Every structure is written in C-alpha cells, then in structure tokens.
Amino acid sequence: MRWRRPGGADQARVLAVLDDWWGALGGEAGSRQRALLLPRLFFQHFADTSLLGEATDGRLTAFLIGFRSAAQPDAAYIHFVGVDPALRRRGVAAGLYRWFFAQAAAGGARRVDAITSPGNATSVAFHTAIGFRIIPGRRTVDGVDVQVDYDGPGLHRIAFTRPLTPADTARASES
Amino acid sequence: MRWRRPGGADQARVLAVLDDWWGALGGEAGSRQRALLLPRLFFQHFADTSLLGEATDGRLTAFLIGFRSAAQPDAAYIHFVGVDPALRRRGVAAGLYRWFFAQAAAGGARRVDAITSPGNATSVAFHTAIGFRIIPGRRTVDGVDVQVDYDGPGLHRIAFTRPLTPADTARASES
Numbered sequence: 001m002r003w004r005r006p007g008g009a010d011q012a013r014v015l016a017v018l019d020d021w022w023g024a025l026g027g028e029a030g031s032r033q034r035a036l037l038l039p040r041l042f043f044q045h046f047a048d049t050s051l052l053g054e055a056t057d058g059r060l061t062a063f064l065i066g067f068r069s070a071a072q073p074d075a076a077y078i079h080f081v082g083v084d085p086a087l088r089r090r091g092v093a094a095g096l097y098r099w100f101f102a103q104a105a106a107g108g109a110r111r112v113d114a115i116t117s118p119g120n121a122t123s124v125a126f127h128t129a130i131g132f133r134i135i136p137g138r139r140t141v142d143g144v145d146v147q148v149d150y151d152g153p154g155l156h157r158i159a160f161t162r163p164l165t166p167a168d169t170a171r172a173s174e175s
Numbered sequence: 176m177r178w179r180r181p182g183g184a185d186q187a188r189v190l191a192v193l194d195d196w197w198g199a200l201g202g203e204a205g206s207r208q209r210a211l212l213l214p215r216l217f218f219q220h221f222a223d224t225s226l227l228g229e230a231t232d233g234r235l236t237a238f239l240i241g242f243r244s245a246a247q248p249d250a251a252y253i254h255f256v257g258v259d260p261a262l263r264r265r266g267v268a269a270g271l272y273r274w275f276f277a278q279a280a281a282g283g284a285r286r287v288d289a290i291t292s293p294g295n296a297t298s299v300a301f302h303t304a305i306g307f308r309i310i311p312g313r314r315t316v317d318g319v320d321v322q323v324d325y326d327g328p329g330l331h332r333i334a335f336t337r338p339l340t341p342a343d344t345a346r347a348s349e350s
Contacts, residue, residue, distance in 0.1 A: 005246075015327050035327030036211035045244035045252055067245060069220035071180075077220055152190050152210025 001061055001092075003099075006052040008044040010063075014052075014082070017060045021085055038065065038080055049076070051099060053092070061087055064096040068107060076104035076164075078114040097130055098168075105168040112164060115157040118146045124158060132160035176236050176267075178274075181227040183219040185238075189227075189257070192235045196257055213240065213255055224251070226274060228267070236262055239271040243282060251279035251339075253289040272305055273343075280343040287339060290332040293321045299333060307335035 006014075018034050026033060042050070046067040053062040062083040069075040078100055083092045104112055114132065116123040118141040128134070137145035137159070150157035181189075193209050201208060217225070221242040228237040237258040244250040253275055258267045279287055289307065291298040293316040303309070312320035312334070325332035 012324060012327070032327070032329075033207075033211060035330055036208060037214070039212070039326045041252060041254065045242070045246050045250070047246040049245060067220070070224060070242060070245075071220050071222040075220070077216060079216065149187060151214045152187070152207070154207075155210055 001053045001055060003051055003053050005047045006043045006050050006063065006065075007047060008040050010052060011038065011040045011043045013060055014038060014043075014063055017084070018082060021082055042067075042079065046079075049100070049103060051096060053096075060084070062092050062096060064100055066100050066104075066112075068104065068109060073108065074110045076100070076107075076109040076112045078112060093126065094130060101162075101164060101168040105164040110164050112162045114160045114162075115147075115150065116160070118142075118144070118156050118158055120158075127160045127162075130162070131165075132162040135159040135161060176228045176230060178226055178228050180222045181218045181225050181238065181240075182222060183215050185227060186213065186215045186218045188235055189213060189218075189238055192259070193257060196260055217242075217254060221254075224275070224278060226271060228271075235259070237267050237271060239275055241275050241279075241287075243279065243284060248283065249285040251275070251282075251284040251287045253287060268301065269305055276337075276339055276343040280339040285339050287337050289335045289337075290322075290325065291335070293317075293319070293331050293333055295333075302335045302337075305337070306340075307337040310334040310336060 015035050015038065019031050022030070024030070042065045046065065049067050050065045051063065052060065055061050063081070064078065065080045066076060066078040069077055078097070081093055081096060101112060114127065116127065121142065124144055134145050135147070137147045139146045139148050144158055146156050147159050148156050150159065190210050190213065194206050197205070217240045221240065224242050225240045226238065227235065230236050238256070239253065240255045241251060241253040244252055253272070256268055256271060276287060289302065291302065296317065299319055309320050310322070312322045314321045314323050319333055321331050322334050323331050325334065
C-alpha cells in the first residue's frame with residue numbers, strides 16, 4: 001500500500017468507494033448524506049493533515065480526513081476515516097490514527113477530538129482502545145454517553161477526546 | 176447589530192434560523208441537508224475566521240462561516256453565509272464578506288474561494304459584484320459556468336475565486 005496526501009479530485013473517488021465500503025447503506029439518500037459530510041473543501045484545504053492509501057493497482061484502500069483547529073491551537077480533529085472492508089482487522093485504521101497523532105503532536109496540538117454515531121459499538125471500541133475517552137453526555141445509548149442533537153436536530157453523536165502524549169511526539173520525530 | 180465570533184453552541188441556533196430564513200426549503204430533508212453542510216466542527220474549529228451578528232434583543236441576524244486553507248496558505252474559503260431576510264438589500268452580506276477579505280488579507284491570504292448552487296442567480300450576481308470571477312466549467316446553466324459533480328454525484332456547483340487586493344489589506348489595518 002502507498003500513502004499520499006489527497007487532492008480535490010480524490011473526493012469523487014472516496015465517495016464512490018464509500019458507497020461500496022458502507023454496503024450502499026441508506027441507498028441514494030445515504031450516498032447523498034456521505035457526500036454532504038465530505039464536501040470537496042476538505043480535500044482541497046486540509047490535504048496536509050489528511051492521508052489516502054492506494055494499492056499497487058491504484059485502488060483506494062483507506063483514507064483519513066483531519067485538520068488542525070484554527071480556533072483552538074491545542075486541538076486537532078479527525079473528521080472521517082474509511083478502510084476497505086477487505087483490509088479490516090489489520091491495524092490499518094490504527095495506523096492512520098497514529099500518523100495523525102504524530103503529525104498533530106509535531107505541529108503543537110495537545111489533543112485530538114473525534115465523534116461517531118450512537119450505536120456504533122465497533123467505532124466506540126476502536127476509539128477507546130486507541131486512548132480516546134468518551135465525553136460525558138446528557139443521555140446514554142447502549143451504556144455509552146451521547147451528546148444529544150450535537151450536529152443538529154436528531155443528529156446525536158458520541159464525542160471523543162484523546163490527549164497527545166510524549167510517545168505520540170516521539171513517533172512524529174521518527175517518521 | 177452586534178458582531179461576535181461563534182462557538183459550538185451557536186450551531187443549533189444557526190440551523191434553527193436557517194429553516195426560517197430559507198422558508199423551510201426542502202422540508203425536513205432540506206433541514207437535514209443544511210445540518211450536514213454546517214456540522215458543529217465549523218463552529219468549534221473555525222470560529223476565529225467566522226462571524227455572527229445579533230440584534231440588541233439577542234436574535235440572530237446574520238452569520239459567515241469561513242476559514243483559512245491549511246493546505247493552500249494563499250487561499251481562504253467562505254463556506255456558508257446567511258442573512259435574516261428582513262435585513263436583505265442593506266449591504267449586510269457585503270459587509271460580512273469585506274470583513275472576511277480584510278482578516279484573510281491581514282493573515283497573508285492572496286485569494287478567497289467560494290461556491291454556490293447552479294441556478295442561484297442572486298448569489299452569482301452578488302459574488303460577481305463584489306469582485307469574484309466564475310471559474311470556467313464543463314457545462315453552463317442559465318449561461319453560467321458550472322462544475323459538474325463538484326461536491327459529489329449530482330451536486331454541481333458554481334465555483335468563484337477573488338484575489339485579495341491592497342485595498343482589502345488596507346481595510347484590515349483600519350479595523
């Protein structure tokens with residue numbers, strides 16, 4: 001697998017594989033919703049803190065879209081991560097997150113924030129295993145604290161935060 | 176009208192007025208679409224380059240969400256602007272844009288990018304009047320160049336760019 005920074009033109013490719021990787025979840029409306037969550041602007045303007053993996057045949061295998069917070073210099077934010085289902089359980093997502101931690105720490109950030117949807121137990125397990133803690137919320141779903149209406153009416157989210165540690169920075173200086 | 180930087184908690188207020196200002200366009204699906212275009216992350220992480228206006232009674236009157244491009248240091252981007260319909264044709268939107276030009280120019284940007292939806296003649300007229308040019312596209316709608324599938328399948332956009340001029344910078348040093 002080769003890794004590179006994405007560009008604006010990669011947005012269409014990412015959306016196309018998302019429909020496949022998500023098993024066309026939600027049909028056309030789901031596809032539209034994913035497009036709205038990943039407008040081209042992220043690929044154009046946050047490419048320097050984002051990463052895209054390709055197989056030797058050019059197929060997209062994984063990606064991470066993240067950015068440094070302009071308003072909160074201490075914070076970096078992971079917006080969207082996807083891995084080809086055929087490559088799951090091989091540490092690809094963890095590798096993407098560690099790369100993000102390293103470059104964020106090297107750039108001076110002291111924490112990384114991320115969110116996920118209530119009920120996504122796999123995502124919750126992944127985030128807590130890699131050092132994120134769940135921010136307390138007004139409600140719980142399946143025993144997990146949830147931020148009600150976090151992204152709009154009915155758009156509840158689980159919010160995570162993870163401090164960046166000296167180990168993250170050390171990793172940055174190695175790479 | 177008072178102006179201030181937004182915070183994460185303002186997202187819900189902005190979404191609420193949008194339904195009102197947009198005349199509930201698209202019903203519940205339209206409301207959901209606007210929420211997906213304006214997730215809380217913009218209010219949390221790009222507050223320093225965004226602005227929100229409130230009447231003396233606290234009612235929201237206008238807002239601009241924009242950011243500096245991390246990957247393209249020359250560029251700044253205006254993501255979403257709204258003005259209370261009761262205040263339209265009074266130069267409120269132009270004032271918001273000029274504020275954004277000034278702070279972007281002061282921060283070292285040399286151009287501002289923005290997009291709008293095909294068929295939105297008011298938006299096209301506004302952007303060209305304030306110095307944006309339309310980026311050539313593969314197709315035209317109502318005589319205006321359009322970027323086909325710019326933000327995803329069927330999500331065509333008109334793309335604008337405007338150089339930041341010495342006059343923008345001068346305005347920044349005055350404010």
